[in-house]
Amino acid sequence: MQINPQEYAEASRYESLIKSYPGRPQYILAIMQDLQKQYNYLPRLALTMISSHVGVPVSKIYAMASFYKAFSLTPKGRFVFRVCDGTACHIKGSETLLDQLYQHLGIKAGQTTEDGQFSLETVNCLGACALAPVVVVNGKVYGKVKPGDLEEIIRECGGQCHVS
Amino acid sequence: MSAKIKENNYDQQTVLVCCGTGCTANGGRKVYEAFVEKVKDHTEWKVQPILKSTGCNGWCEKGPLVRIMPRDITYCSVTPKDVDEIINKTLLEGSLVKRLLYRDPVTKEHLSSHHQTDFYRKQHKVALRNIGEIDPGRIEDYIERGGYQALALALHNMSGQEVIDAVKASGLRGRGGGGFPTGVKWQSCKDAPGQPKYIICNGDEGDPGAFMDRSIMEGDPHTVIEGMILGAYAVGASQGFIYVRDEYDLAVQYLGKAIEDARSHGYLGPNILNSGFSFDIEIVRGGGAFVCGEETALIASIEGRTGEPKDKYIFPSEKGLWGQPTVINNVETWANVPVIILHGADSFASIGTSGSKGTKVFSLVGKVVNTGLVEVPMGTTLREIIFEIGGGVLKKRKFKAVQTGGPSGGCIPEELLDLPIDFDSLTQAGSMMGSGGLIVMDDHTCMVEVARYYVNFLAGESCGKCTPCREGIRALLEILTRICNGEGRPEDVEMLEEISTTMQEASLCALGRTAPNPVLSTLRYFRDEYLAHIEQHKCPAGVCRNLTTFYIDADACTGCGLCKKQCSVDAIQGEKKETHVIDESLCIRCGECFRNCAFNAVKIR
Numbered sequence: 001m002q003i004n005p006q007e008y009a010e011a012s013r014y015e016s017l018i019k020s021y022p023g024r025p026q027y028i029l030a031i032m033q034d035l036q037k038q039y040n041y042l043p044r045l046a047l048t049m050i051s052s053h054v055g056v057p058v059s060k061i062y063a064m065a066s067f068y069k070a071f072s073l074t075p076k077g078r079f080v081f082r083v084c085d086g087t088a089c090h091i092k093g094s095e096t097l098l099d100q101l102y103q104h105l106g107i108k109a110g111q112t113t114e115d116g117q118f119s120l121e122t123v124n125c126l127g128a129c130a131l132a133p134v135v136v137v138n139g140k141v142y143g144k145v146k147p148g149d150l151e152e153i154i155r156e157c158g159g160q161c162h163v164s
Numbered sequence: 165m166s167a168k169i170k171e172n173n174y175d176q177q178t179v180l181v182c183c184g185t186g187c188t189a190n191g192g193r194k195v196y197e198a199f200v201e202k203v204k205d206h207t208e209w210k211v212q213p214i215l216k217s218t219g220c221n222g223w224c225e226k227g228p229l230v231r232i233m234p235r236d237i238t239y240c241s242v243t244p245k246d247v248d249e250i251i252n253k254t255l256l257e258g259s260l261v262k263r264l265l266y267r268d269p270v271t272k273e274h275l276s277s278h279h280q281t282d283f284y285r286k287q288h289k290v291a292l293r294n295i296g297e298i299d300p301g302r303i304e305d306y307i308e309r310g311g312y313q314a315l316a317l318a319l320h321n322m323s324g325q326e327v328i329d330a331v332k333a334s335g336l337r338g339r340g341g342g343g344f345p346t347g348v349k350w351q352s353c354k355d356a357p358g359q360p361k362y363i364i365c366n367g368d369e370g371d372p373g374a375f376m377d378r379s380i381m382e383g384d385p386h387t388v389i390e391g392m393i394l395g396a397y398a399v400g401a402s403q404g405f406i407y408v409r410d411e412y413d414l415a416v417q418y419l420g421k422a423i424e425d426a427r428s429h430g431y432l433g434p435n436i437l438n439s440g441f442s443f444d445i446e447i448v449r450g451g452g453a454f455v456c457g458e459e460t461a462l463i464a465s466i467e468g469r470t471g472e473p474k475d476k477y478i479f480p481s482e483k484g485l486w487g488q489p490t491v492i493n494n495v496e497t498w499a500n501v502p503v504i505i506l507h508g509a510d511s512f513a514s515i516g517t518s519g520s521k522g523t524k525v526f527s528l529v530g531k532v533v534n535t536g537l538v539e540v541p542m543g544t545t546l547r548e549i550i551f552e553i554g555g556g557v558l559k560k561r562k563f564k565a566v567q568t569g570g571p572s573g574g575c576i577p578e579e580l581l582d583l584p585i586d587f588d589s590l591t592q593a594g595s596m597m598g599s600g601g602l603i604v605m606d607d608h609t610c611m612v613e614v615a616r617y618y619v620n621f622l623a624g625e626s627c628g629k630c631t632p633c634r635e636g637i638r639a640l641l642e643i644l645t646r647i648c649n650g651e652g653r654p655e656d657v658e659m660l661e662e663i664s665t666t667m668q669e670a671s672l673c674a675l676g677r678t679a680p681n682p683v684l685s686t687l688r689y690f691r692d693e694y695l696a697h698i699e700q701h702k703c704p705a706g707v708c709r710n711l712t713t714f715y716i717d718a719d720a721c722t723g724c725g726l727c728k729k730q731c732s733v734d735a736i737q738g739e740k741k742e743t744h745v746i747d748e749s750l751c752i753r754c755g756e757c758f759r760n761c762a763f764n765a766v767k768i769r
Contacts, residue, residue: 024468025467025468025469026448026466026467026468027468028468029448029449029450029451029465029468030448030449032451033410033449033451054468056468060469063470064451064468064469064470067451067453067470067471067627068450068451068452068453068470068471069451069452069453070410070411070450070451070452071451085372086372086373087372087373087529087530087567087601087603087617087618088372088373088529088530088535088603090372090617091530091531091603091605091609091614092530092531093754093755093756096752096754096755099752099754100732100752100754123411124370124372124454124621125370125371125372125373125374125375126185126411127185127186127374127375127378127379127412128185128186128189128224129186129224129373129375129527129529129530129535130186130190130224130225130227130529130535130536131186131189131190131224132529132530132535134189141189143189143190146730146732146756147732147733147752147754147756148730148731148732
């Protein structure tokens with residue numbers, strides 16, 4: 001694989017992580033999960049490196065990266081709002097929370113604000129149904145969230161709400 | 165069960181702090197840390213109490229739970245601030261902290277142990293037998309409660325075939341949803357030619373609103389591992405995989421530790437307990453795709469491909485992982501196996517109904533008083549679970565339906581509440597057992613919107629390989645969205661039924677074949693709601709925003725101000741003790757006022 005000098009430093013960062021797994025297809029998923037955890041997305045260069053490490057065409061690697069929900073091909077914001085949209089949360093009003101976050105931040109599920117501060121995601125179920133509806137921001141769990149609580153949560157992250 | 169599940173002998177005061185997912189989110193871990201810190205600060209102990217963080221006790225509604233053994237005291241909703249008082253009063257003086265005890269809503273009596281509550285009294289723990297009683301990070305705790313005895317028994321006194329015969333005789337059926345007889349599956353794998361053979365534990369719990377498997381993996385990882393080793397011995401497999409959702413951090417962590425500990429104790433690895441039998445387990449973290457709960461898709465995912473299912477002309481038990489004979493069972497199924505081997509098939513088969521033996525774990529969520537995990541014998545009625553164990557519908561509202569079986573299941577109405585639940589009765593009612601989610605819905609839940617929710621979920625999860633599922637779900641979603649937006653057409657109901665039937669017949673895997681269930685079951689039991697949306701442009705539950713305008717009934721409003729306080733957009737005006745008014749131009753129709761008004765004064769126009 002041809003790597004230009006600028007990419008060299010980047011590549012060497014990914015290399016140790018990728019090479020820590022044996023070069024077999026069954027480890028593609030695990031490698032991608034570790035990359036996603038460390039960098040918050042799957043860098044393009046890393047995908048080509050996985051491809052040559054495990055001997056699977058990069059098209060197949062891309063297919064996996066886009067198939068599984070855990071992976072993102074673009075960098076995520078500094079604060080990731082994960083709104084649980086499991087059934088229990090849904091019937092207790094998670095949709096209204098998403099609407100309100102759109103009002104405040106101008107992003108829908110799957111999007112990131114232009115300044116790279118906030119990302120909004122939905123998750124299928126966090127298994128904390130007793131606290132429904134649940135919003136998780138960078139690992140911090142907010143339970144029984146009401147639409148009116150969101151402004152405060154956004155402010156905690158140093159964000160500004162748009163006046164809508 | 166006639167055979168006893170071994171209880172701990174507590175000769176020392178022990179504090180069990182629930183650190184399951186629900187309690188942790190509620191601050192359980194901080195309570196545990198506070199105990200660790202403060203117990204050290206006290207010097208007056210004759211014998212210092214033992215502190216343990218446990219898996220999920222199931223009663224998430226009242227968490228974080230703290231239990232004091234051997235006196236069997238349970239404190240609810242404990243915060244770090246309460247820790248000092250518990251140490252001083254209960255651990256040192258031996259008295260109760262009354263305000264932290266559960267108060268029975270009917271008798272108003274304070275109950276010192278959770279075992280006295282309706283929530284626990286009616287349960288029967290088999291798969292969850294150890295959870296909440298042990299520290300999942302300590303193999304010694306599991307062994308103390310009879311763990312790995314079934315394994316020793318099987319390896320030294322039973323042949324592989326005898327293990328299969330026992331599982332067959334127990335009547336155990338797969339708990340992941342399908343309900344396929346476990347023993348039959350194992351037999352087919354044992355009889356299939358080819359080596360090596362594989363064992364897989366399906367921990368890709370994807371149903372929204374269901375967290376049974378997660379609790380088992382987090383709270384008692386060794387029971388899953390012991391079950392898998394027994395299965396491997398029975399069919400002659402040498403390698404096992406646990407496929408678990410990567411989002412389940414805690415489960416991955418505890419399973420990893422449990423596998424290491426099992427190896428160092430000689431329960432995993434070469435020549436297990438000097439029997440000559442060798443087996444090992446690897447963890448595979450899933451990538452977050454609902455369809456991977458389907459066996460063949462899961463196998464594809466472990467092999468390192470996109471998780472697309474295959475048609476099952478040949479079952480995985482004959483040709484599965486890398487083309488080799490493979491047994492796949494769900495987490496809860498594996499958790500039952502050690503009990504069957506140790507206490508005998510007969511005692512297991514004595515619980516349940518004629519077609520479905522043993523117990524089933526359900527996650528009881530939604531508009532119900534006691535949210536949490538419950539394990540009951542098969543054949544228990546929905547009414548017992550929801551109203552006796554679950555304490556009924558939240559805020560004493562009217563029960564409308566209970567959704568079972570996740571996105572592939574259906575909604576069951578009030579008239580079927582006395583249905584004894586087992587695999588077959590739920591299928592007949594147009595739903596299914598699924599993995600065990602029970603989502604309670606009240607009269608403020610719109611059934612059309614619920615159907616749209618599930619179809620929307622499946623639209624994102626359909627892998628796209630076969631046309632009936634891919635296109636069918638999209639068409640269903642389009643129609644349901646239209647109806648919820650108030651643009652439904654008279655022919656829509658018929659169209660929904662026609663598409664659904666085609667999908668049931670023509671889809672490749674179970675995801676597509678069962679995807680129309682939420683639509684068909686709501687059409688079957690709540691057709692009038694569909695018609696109200698289409699013909700009268702009304703959403704009787706006040707959920708679909710385009711069809712809903714809230715107003716306050718001047719006769720019923722007492723001017724208490726609760727709705728005004730809860731309105732996040734300041735759309736409600738009014739002085740105290742005077743009738744309040746909703747400004748329709750500001751209202752976002754979130755329904756907070758509608759759901760919370762104690763006088764039912766907020767109404768739908």
